[in-house]
Amino acid sequence: xxxxxxxxxxxxxxxxxxxxxxxxxxxxxxxxxxxxxxxxxxxxxxxxxxxxxxxxxxxxxxxxxxxxxxxxxxxxxxxxxxxxxxxxxxxxxxxxxxxxxxxxxxxxxxxxxxxxxxxxxxxxxxxxxxxxxxxxxxxxxxxxxxxxxxxxxxxxxxxxxxxxxxxxxxxxxxxxxxxxxxxxxxxxxxxxxxxxxxxxxxxxxxxxxxxxxxxxxxxxxxxxxxxxxxxxxxxxxxxxxxxxxxxxxxxxxxxxxxxxxxxxxxxxxxxxxxxxxxxxxxxxxxxxxxxxxxxxxxxxxxxxxxxxxxxxxxxxxxxxxxxxxxxxxxxxxxxxxxxxxxxxxxxxxxxxxxxxxxxxxxx
Amino acid sequence: xxxxxxxxxxxxxxxxxxxxxxxxxxxxxxxxxxxxxxxxxxxxxxxxxxxxxxxxxxxxxxxxxxxxxxxxxxxxxxxxxxxxxxxxxxxxxxxxxxxxxxxxxxxxxxxxxxxxxxxxxxxxxxxxxxxxxxxxxxxxxxxxxxxxxxxxxxxxxxxxxxxxxxxxxxxxxxxxxxxxxxxxxxxxxxxxxxxxxxxxxxxxxxxxxxxxxxxxxxxxxxxxxxxxxxxxxxxxxxxxxxxxxxxxxxxxxxxxxxxxxxxxxxxxxxxxxxxxxxxxxxxxxxxxxxxxxxxxxxxxxxxxxxxxxxxxxxxxxxxxxxxxxxxxxxxxxxxxxxxxxxxxxxxxxxxxxxxxxxxxxxxxxxxxxxxxxxxxxxxxxxxxxxxxxxxxxxxxxxxxxxxxxxxxxxxxxxxxxxxxxxxxxxxxxxxxxxxxx
Numbered sequence: 001x002x003x004x005x006x007x008x009x010x011x012x013x014x015x016x017x018x019x020x021x022x023x024x025x026x027x028x029x030x031x032x033x034x035x036x037x038x039x040x041x042x043x044x045x046x047x048x049x050x051x052x053x054x055x056x057x058x059x060x061x062x063x064x065x066x067x068x069x070x071x072x073x074x075x076x077x078x079x080x081x082x083x084x085x086x087x088x089x090x091x092x093x094x095x096x097x098x099x100x101x102x103x104x105x106x107x108x109x110x111x112x113x114x115x116x117x118x119x120x121x122x123x124x125x126x127x128x129x130x131x132x133x134x135x136x137x138x139x140x141x142x143x144x145x146x147x148x149x150x151x152x153x154x155x156x157x158x159x160x161x162x163x164x165x166x167x168x169x170x171x172x173x174x175x176x177x178x179x180x181x182x183x184x185x186x187x188x189x190x191x192x193x194x195x196x197x198x199x200x201x202x203x204x205x206x207x208x209x210x211x212x213x214x215x216x217x218x219x220x221x222x223x224x225x226x227x228x229x230x231x232x233x234x235x236x237x238x239x240x241x242x243x244x245x246x247x248x249x250x251x252x253x254x255x256x257x258x259x260x261x262x263x264x265x266x267x268x269x270x271x272x273x274x275x276x277x278x279x280x281x282x283x284x285x286x287x288x289x290x291x292x293x294x295x296x297x298x299x300x301x302x303x304x305x306x307x308x309x310x311x312x313x314x315x316x317x318x319x320x321x322x323x324x325x326x327x328x329x330x331x332x333x334x335x336x337x338x339x340x341x342x343x344x345x346x347x348x349x350x351x352x353x354x355x356x357x358x359x360x361x362x363x
Numbered sequence: 364x365x366x367x368x369x370x371x372x373x374x375x376x377x378x379x380x381x382x383x384x385x386x387x388x389x390x391x392x393x394x395x396x397x398x399x400x401x402x403x404x405x406x407x408x409x410x411x412x413x414x415x416x417x418x419x420x421x422x423x424x425x426x427x428x429x430x431x432x433x434x435x436x437x438x439x440x441x442x443x444x445x446x447x448x449x450x451x452x453x454x455x456x457x458x459x460x461x462x463x464x465x466x467x468x469x470x471x472x473x474x475x476x477x478x479x480x481x482x483x484x485x486x487x488x489x490x491x492x493x494x495x496x497x498x499x500x501x502x503x504x505x506x507x508x509x510x511x512x513x514x515x516x517x518x519x520x521x522x523x524x525x526x527x528x529x530x531x532x533x534x535x536x537x538x539x540x541x542x543x544x545x546x547x548x549x550x551x552x553x554x555x556x557x558x559x560x561x562x563x564x565x566x567x568x569x570x571x572x573x574x575x576x577x578x579x580x581x582x583x584x585x586x587x588x589x590x591x592x593x594x595x596x597x598x599x600x601x602x603x604x605x606x607x608x609x610x611x612x613x614x615x616x617x618x619x620x621x622x623x624x625x626x627x628x629x630x631x632x633x634x635x636x637x638x639x640x641x642x643x644x645x646x647x648x649x650x651x652x653x654x655x656x657x658x659x660x661x662x663x664x665x666x667x668x669x670x671x672x673x674x675x676x677x678x679x680x681x682x683x684x685x686x687x688x689x690x691x692x693x694x695x696x697x698x699x700x701x702x703x704x705x706x707x708x709x710x711x712x713x714x715x716x717x718x719x720x721x722x723x724x725x726x727x728x729x730x731x732x733x734x735x736x737x738x739x740x741x742x743x744x745x746x747x748x749x750x751x752x753x754x755x756x757x758x759x760x761x762x763x764x765x766x767x768x769x770x771x772x773x774x775x776x777x778x779x780x781x782x783x784x785x786x787x788x789x790x791x792x793x794x795x796x797x798x799x800x
Contacts, residue, residue, distance in 0.1 A: 055702075055703075076702040077705050079703075082704075083703040091697060091715055102706070103704035103705050106704065106706045106710055154705065160703075
């Protein structure tokens with residue numbers, strides 16, 4: 001693993017005031033060419049990690065390695081890492097061309113080389129016609145492209161992006177998500193992307209590191225993160241999720257029987273629970289709840305639920321149920337032929353496959 | 364297809380004059396709709412407008428007028444009745460009829476003698492004499508003495524007057540009287556740049572010994588530039604620190620920067636005197652610690668050094684505040700971006716941070732410079748002989764020599780100089796780049 005590691009955090013800790021650790025014992029390795037997203041709520045330590053990697057914050061403890069070399073004591077300008085900032089940080093007193101030429105200039109490149117590289121970088125982000133504009137004369141999306149081109153123009157092997165799409169409207173954001181991933185893959189650059197937007201993280205990344213409380217809660221490819229969350233924080237944070245609390249009654253054959261507060265039994269897959277008697281929180285995705293219990297395998301447990309609300313959303317129906325004391329139990333069903341619409345007050349039976357329902361820590 | 368024709372029709376319509384639904388031209392309708400609110404807005408600013416006109420434009424205009432207008436040799440205004448009597452009528456007629464350079468003959472002396480009688484009657488000899496005295500010292504007593512004896516003078520007047528005082532034969536007296544014979548004159552401006560009119564009317568420099576104003580203008584300019592530079596050098600790092608600290612600390616420190624404003628200018632200046640004089644705190648401390656021999660006490664007060672130190676201190680906030688207000692909103696990510704792009708911290712400062720603070724530097728420098736150029740109290744108190752600035756001389760002419768026209772001319776030159784600098788600033792940096800807060 002160390003052989004292929006390009007970016008490496010080795011037992012990194014960070015504290016700003018000597019009292020609280022913002023980053024607790026971070027271990028992370030990234031192979032070359034990977035697109036990794038640090039996802040988490042604000043204050044979870046993800047931006048601090050990015051700043052330590054860029055060199056704007058020093059690690060309180062631990063080593064950060066880039067391409068096998070320890071970079072803790074290398075100043076930012078010698079690290080050769082491209083960076084895209086949240087507010088773009090385009091120099092307002094320079095034209096687009098001057099902005100892009102800046103990293104080349106400070107590297108002492110000749111004018112003809114500079115002009116050539118700037119032109120190619122602008123063409124790469126389809127902004128070739130805007131070289132003589134000032135940043136203030138550009139729209140947010142255009143500024144974003146320029147910031148991207150500037151971070152790439154000196155051909156860094158590693159690019160960091162700190163919530164680069166946060167200020168854009170939804171449509172533009174989706175377009176840029178696509179363009180950034182395309183560029184990153186085409187150029188073969190390693191990318192660390194920080195965001196608090198889970199959609200962005202899921203659609204763009206090779207792997208996602210979910211941060212909370214200074215710790216990586218789970219580091220996995222997007223599909224695994226969504227479908228196999230390892231703890232209840234990740235399950236709650238990524239996507240929509242229904243939870244029920246209870247106590248493990250028995251574990252056998254990879255299936256845990258969980259007893260809910262009202263004494264009813266459900267099936268779940270033990271993830272974070274190991275022994276009968278442990279408290280647990282089971283988590284199930286709204287689209288994995290089966291309202292047609294006939295489709296479930298023989299012997300599966302079912303629950304009674306009362307429809308609270310039925311919301312028509314076009315492609316899907318969203319039904320809010322009251323299940324075992326939880327009034328916010330959501331079920332999503334596809335608007336398929338033959339799908340019936342529920343009425344509030346209707347009593348139904350629901351169930352699920354044991355592997356879709358994950359028994360996680362009770363926290 | 365139908366859509367397209369509609370579009371074309373609309374486009375044509377937009378090129379014709381737009382009208383409202385009932386056919387009034389749109390611009391007229393707009394003006395009418397906005398007239399009421401515009402009128403109301405004007406009423407709101409009207410008091411300020413009149414106030415500014417009354418307290419700013421009128422006095423400055425009057426001051427500028429006075430610098431080219433002095434009627435003391437043309438009219439006598441009675442203090443109580445406000446009645447004006449023309450004086451020196453005969454002599455002025457003679458000046459009109461005879462060109463400059465004409466030797467004053469009997470007719471001229473006769474006119475002068477008659478006018479002196481009038482001067483005595485309306486009690487204007489002193490004022491008229493003072494006016495001549497501005498250009499030729501010693502002339503006031505000549506006028507008062509001669510006016511006293513004017514009634515007894517008889518033809519031939521030339522000899523009679525020369526009997527009273529043979530200074531009447533001096534051509535400079537006649538040249539000065541010719542200069543003063545018209546109320547409008549540029550001579551005060553000439554005096555303000557150490558020039559005067561010779562007997563033949565040409566402009567020449569005054570005696571080396573009497574040259575004063577140009578030197579003072581230059582000193583004022585150099586000291587102001589130096590003080591502006593010092594406040595910049597001292598203020599820039601402070602402003603930067605204030606701008607980058609968290610708000611709760613920077614607010615506290617800002618109070619310290621503003622603290623000097625809370626005490627009277629006089630108190631602050633006096634405390635500098637306590638500190639810097641030769642028996643003062645600083646010298647005592649240096650002598651006490653043995654760094655300085657008692658007989659080598661440094662003279663830091665009543666000279667230029669005193670003026671520079673005290674004024675730099677007093678004007679420092681005027682540099683710090685605009686700098687701070689420009690630096691505060693500069694996002695730290697600009698410098699970070701520059702660093703990540705490969706710039707050393709010095710390059711990042713020079714190429715990225717500094718250019719963005721130029722509007723603040725410009726505003727602060729202009730503010731400090733303009734204040735310094737017109738500074739009066741501090742140089743008057745701590746400046747000594749060679750720390751005086753032009754404003755001290757203006758004050759001298761306003762309050763001591765009572766030559767208001769010269770004071771006005773000096774002030775007018777100062778104003779013109781500042782306007783020129785302002786224009787230069789606009790040319791070099793652009794006035795729209797000025798940011799005061």
